[in-house]
Amino acid sequence: MHTGTDRPLDILLVEDNPGDARLAAEAFASARIGTFTLTHAERLTEALELLQQRSFDAIVLDLSLPDSGGLDTLKRILHHAPDIPVVVLTMLSDESLGVQAVNAGAQDYLQKDGCVHESLARSVRYAVERQRLLRELQHARQQEQLARNAHEIAAVEQLSHDTRTSVTAQLYSALPLREAQPDLFSELVAQYGHILDQRLEQRAYKIETNTSDTLREIANQLGFLRAGPRDVVDVHTHAIRQRVRGASVMRMQAYVEEGRLLVLELMGYLVSYYRAYALGGIH
Numbered sequence: 001m002h003t004g005t006d007r008p009l010d011i012l013l014v015e016d017n018p019g020d021a022r023l024a025a026e027a028f029a030s031a032r033i034g035t036f037t038l039t040h041a042e043r044l045t046e047a048l049e050l051l052q053q054r055s056f057d058a059i060v061l062d063l064s065l066p067d068s069g070g071l072d073t074l075k076r077i078l079h080h081a082p083d084i085p086v087v088v089l090t091m092l093s094d095e096s097l098g099v100q101a102v103n104a105g106a107q108d109y110l111q112k113d114g115c116v117h118e119s120l121a122r123s124v125r126y127a128v129e130r131q132r133l134l135r136e137l138q139h140a141r142q143q144e145q146l147a148r149n150a151h152e153i154a155a156v157e158q159l160s161h162d163t164r165t166s167v168t169a170q171l172y173s174a175l176p177l178r179e180a181q182p183d184l185f186s187e188l189v190a191q192y193g194h195i196l197d198q199r200l201e202q203r204a205y206k207i208e209t210n211t212s213d214t215l216r217e218i219a220n221q222l223g224f225l226r227a228g229p230r231d232v233v234d235v236h237t238h239a240i241r242q243r244v245r246g247a248s249v250m251r252m253q254a255y256v257e258e259g260r261l262l263v264l265e266l267m268g269y270l271v272s273y274y275r276a277y278a279l280g281g282i283h
Contacts, residue, residue, distance in 0.1 A: 034125055
């Protein structure tokens with residue numbers, strides 16, 4: 001997905017009405033707030049195929065298509081492209097539908113009339129910018145959480161250092177786990193990667209799968225070996241690299257998104273392990 005403001009925004013227009021599609025194309029061509037490249041799909045199935053092949057900066061979506069209608073159209077688009085901002089188009093009589101669409105995940109809605117020609121490009125530009133800011137905010141929060149977890153692990157390790165000495169810590173010294181115990185490290189990467197696959201299946205097919213116990217067990221193994229944040233990131237990074245190799249762009253994005261949450265959860269379990277260790281609850 002493009003992020004620079006000095007390059008054309010790549011827009012997917014999903015509209016079956018030739019007249020409305022022509023007006024939208026004219027709106028983007030005459031826009032004064034940047035340049036746009038437009039890809040046109042007349043049916044939802046065609047749009048979903050395009051989203052499997054490539055990514056876009058934004059989607060302009062008519063909710064009334066020959067093969068889909070109403071909010072179900074939006075939901076199917078968002079399911080296939082959850083990180084792409086969507087601006088929906090509604091008829092003048094469907095303002096309530098537009099509001100519902102925004103509540104369901106669209107960034108904005110516009111009613112089809114003469115004004116849409118003037119406001120469409122502006123609405124799409126703002127939607128892209130809002131989505132970018134939301135991603136940056138989410139990333140900043142995740143980095144902050146990782147930093148807090150890492151700090152707490154270091155503090156707890158320091159607290160426990162004066163009262164207990166781990167045999168494994170003496171054996172492995174300050175070497176990363178991937179160097180000190182490569183076979184065990186590979187096993188942990190495989191377990192973590194399996195959880196990633198399960199989380200993706202749960203996300204895609206709405207399957208309820210209990211992966212927390214397995215993830216907690218990985219954290220316990222890491223804690224027993226006196227692993228630190230660096231080792232957690234190593235396990236995560238190696239598992240992600242193995243799974244995105246040769247994967248489609250959409251699957252790569254799904255692994256990365258799900259992995260962001262999973263590594264935070266693993267770090268949290270490791271913090272809990274060390275907290276219990278320092279208080280005398282383990283070993």
